[in-house]
Amino acid sequence: MKVLVIGSGAREHALCRSLSLDPSVDSLxxxxxxxxxxxxAELRQVDAMNAAAVxxxxxxxxxxxxxxxxxxxxxxxxxxxxxxxxIACFGxxxxxxxxxxxxxxxxxVMAAAGVPTARSYVCTTPEEADAALDAFGPPYVVKDxxxxxxxxxxxxxxLAVAREHAASCERVVIxxxxxxxxxxxxxxxxxxxxxxxxxxxxxxxxxxxxxxPNTGGMGAYSPLTWAxxxxxxxxxxTVVTPTIDEMRRRGTPxxxxxxxxxxxxxxxxxxxxxxxxxxxPETQVVLARLRTPLASVLHASAVxxxxxxxPLRWRDGAAxxxxxxxxxxxxTPRTGDPVGGLADAASVPDxxxxxxxxxxxxxxxxxxxxxxxxxxxxxxxxxxTARDRAYEAVARIELDGSHYRTDIAARAVKGEIxx
Numbered sequence: 001m002k003v004l005v006i007g008s009g010a011r012e013h014a015l016c017r018s019l020s021l022d023p024s025v026d027s028l029x030x031x032x033x034x035x036x037x038x039x040x041a042e043l044r045q046v047d048a049m050n051a052a053a054v055x056x057x058x059x060x061x062x063x064x065x066x067x068x069x070x071x072x073x074x075x076x077x078x079x080x081x082x083x084x085x086x087i088a089c090f091g092x093x094x095x096x097x098x099x100x101x102x103x104x105x106x107x108x109v110m111a112a113a114g115v116p117t118a119r120s121y122v123c124t125t126p127e128e129a130d131a132a133l134d135a136f137g138p139p140y141v142v143k144d145x146x147x148x149x150x151x152x153x154x155x156x157x158x159l160a161v162a163r164e165h166a167a168s169c170e171r172v173v174i175x176x177x178x179x180x181x182x183x184x185x186x187x188x189x190x191x192x193x194x195x196x197x198x199x200x201x202x203x204x205x206x207x208x209x210x211x212x213p214n215t216g217g218m219g220a221y222s223p224l225t226w227a228x229x230x231x232x233x234x235x236x237x238t239v240v241t242p243t244i245d246e247m248r249r250r251g252t253p254x255x256x257x258x259x260x261x262x263x264x265x266x267x268x269x270x271x272x273x274x275x276x277x278x279x280x281p282e283t284q285v286v287l288a289r290l291r292t293p294l295a296s297v298l299h300a301s302a303v304x305x306x307x308x309x310x311p312l313r314w315r316d317g318a319a320x321x322x323x324x325x326x327x328x329x330x331x332t333p334r335t336g337d338p339v340g341g342l343a344d345a346a347s348v349p350d351x352x353x354x355x356x357x358x359x360x361x362x363x364x365x366x367x368x369x370x371x372x373x374x375x376x377x378x379x380x381x382x383x384x385t386a387r388d389r390a391y392e393a394v395a396r397i398e399l400d401g402s403h404y405r406t407d408i409a410a411r412a413v414k415g416e417i418x419x
Contacts, residue, residue: 001295002027004058005041006048006078007069008034010323010356010375011280015067016041017354018287018294025295029061035366036355048073051081058087065090065299068256071147071277075101079256088302092276096247096254100276103145103173110271113246115239117271120175129166132174133159143273145171153204153214178263178270181417183224184282185232185260187240188297191253193306194240195297196232198289198314199224200282201412206330208407215330216372219408221320221383222285226417228264235260239271255301264419284354284377285319318383320390320409322376326357327401329371333357339366339373340398350386351378351393373399384413 001024005012013036019025020040030037031044031054046057049072058066066082068074068091077094091097098105104122109115121132122145133140140162144152146169154165155177166172186197200222206212228234239260247254259275259282287294291313300309326333335357345353354377357370376393380386387409394404411417 001025001064001299002062003029003065003067003295004061004063005030005067005069006046006054006073008032008037009069009280010354010372011278011283012069013037013354013356014284014287014375014377015069015278015294017352018290022293022295024293029063031057034355034369035358035360036353038360048078049076051076051078054078055081055085055087058082059085063087065295065302067091067298069277071097071100071275074256074276075147088299090298090302091256092254093252095252097276099247099254099258099274101147103143103273104171106274107173109243109246113242115242115271116269118175118178120173122171122173123166124171126163126167129163129172129174133162133166136174136176139177141175141177142166143173143175144169145173155214178265178272180263180265180419181226182261182263182272183227183231183269184220184279185235185262186278186282186286187236187258187260188301188306189240189244189255189258190301190304190306191244191248191255192304194236194244194258195306195309195312196236196240197286197312198222199227199232200285202279202282203405203408206325206405208405213330215325217279217281217323218325218405219320219322220281220285221318221387221409221412222282222289223318224412225383226412226415226419228419235262235269238269243274255304280356281321281323281375284321284375288319288377288379289315289317291315315379317379317381318386319377319379320383320386322390322394322404322408323372324374324376324394324397324399324402324404325372326368326370326399327403329403333371334401335368335370337368337400338398339368341396342366345376345393345396348378348389348393348396350380351376351389353393353397368399373402383409387413
C-alpha cells in the first residue's frame with residue numbers, strides 16, 4: 001500500500017512511525033514533513049492548505065491512501081479534493097470538519113444530538129460577552145469560535161483578561177467552567193460505524209501545576225488507570241454515536257477521527273470540545289500502545305469498512321510523552337537554534353524522539369523551526385517506568401533556551417487523581 005501523510009508536526013511523525021512499522025505499507029510519503037519524518041518517509045513539498053495541490057500530489061504518487069493530519073487543510077476541504085480524484089482519504093469533508101472549525105457549530109450539533117456539554121453563549125459583541133461572563137462568573141472560559149491551533153482558549157479568574165480575549169475574537173463561545181479531570185478520546189469512524197481508541201490525558205498549560213497560558217499541548221500519557229470502569233463504552237454510547245448519527249442525519253457524514261475532549265465532572269462526563277483530527281500530543285502515546293497495524297484501521301475508515309475490522313489489539317503497559325518547546329513559546333518562539341542530543345535521547349530503552357518544529361540545515365544538522373520542537377515518547381511496563389524513561393531522554397536533548405513541563409503524569413503515578 002502506498003500511503004501519503006499530509007502535515008509536518010509531531011502528530012504526523014507519530015502517524016508515519018506507526019505506518020512505517022506496518023508490513024502492508026510498502027511506500028510511505030509525507031508532505032511537507034520535517035527533519036525527523038525524513039528518516040522514515042520520502043518527503044514531498046506541497047502547500048497543505050491548497051486542496052487541489054494535495055490531490056494532484058496524491059494522484060502523481062498513485063497513493064492508495066491519503067491521511068490528512070492537521071485541522072486547517074481538513075477545514076479547507078483537502079479530503080474532499082483527494083476523494084474527488086478517486087483516492088481513499090482518511091479525514092472528514094470540509095463541511096464535517098466544522099465540528100472543529102466552529103465551536104458554535106459543534107455546540108449546535110451537541111444540542112441536537114443530546115450530547116452532555118457545558119452550558120454556553122455565542123457572543124459577537126462586547127455587550128453580549130460581558131453578559132455571558134457575568135452569568136457564569138469565574139473561572140471564565142472564553143473560546144475563539146474558529147481555528148486557533150489549540151491556543152484559542154483562555155481560562156482565567158481575571159475578568160479583564162477574559163474580556164480582552166473575547167474582544168480579540170470575531171466571535172466567541174463563553175461557557176461554564178467544568179470541574180474534574182480531563183480526558184481525551186479518539187474515535188475512528190467511517191460515518192456509520194465507530195471504533196474508540198484507548199483514552200489519554202494531556203497537559204494544555206505551559207507550566208508545571210497548570211500554570212501559564214494554554215498551548216497546543218505539553219505532554220500526555222495513557223492509559224488512565226484512574227478512569228471509571230466502562231468509561232469508553234459510556235462515552236461511545238452517549239457522545240460518539242449520537243454525534244456521528246446527527247452529522248449523518250444532516251447530510252454531512254463525518255469520517256476520520258473524532259477527537260473528544262471532555263471533563264469527568266461531579267455531574268458526569270461533559271464534552272469540552274470536538275476536534276476533527278488526531279490530537280497532539282495524545283496521538284503519540286495512544287499510537288505507541290496500539291498493536292493493530294495502523295494502515296488497516298485508517299483504510300477501513302476511508303473506504304467505509306470499519307464494521308469488518310477485527311477488534312483492536314493493545315500493548316500492555318503505559319506510554320508517556322513530554323514536549324520540548326522553544327524559548328519564548330507559546331508566545332513568538334525563537335527558531336533557528338541547533339538541536340543536539342537526539343541520538344543520545346533515542347538510546348534510552350523504549351524511548352524515541354518525534355520531531356515537530358524542526359528542519360534540516362544545509363550541513364545536515366537539525367535546527368528548530370517552531371514552538372513545540374520535539375516530543376519525547378517512552379513506554380514501560382508501568383506508568384512510572386514510562387515516565388522515568390521519557391524524562392531521562394528529555395534530559396539528553398540539547399536546545400538552548402528550551403523548556404518543558406516536569407510534572408507530566410506525576411499525579412497519576414502518585415495515585416492523586418480521582419473522579
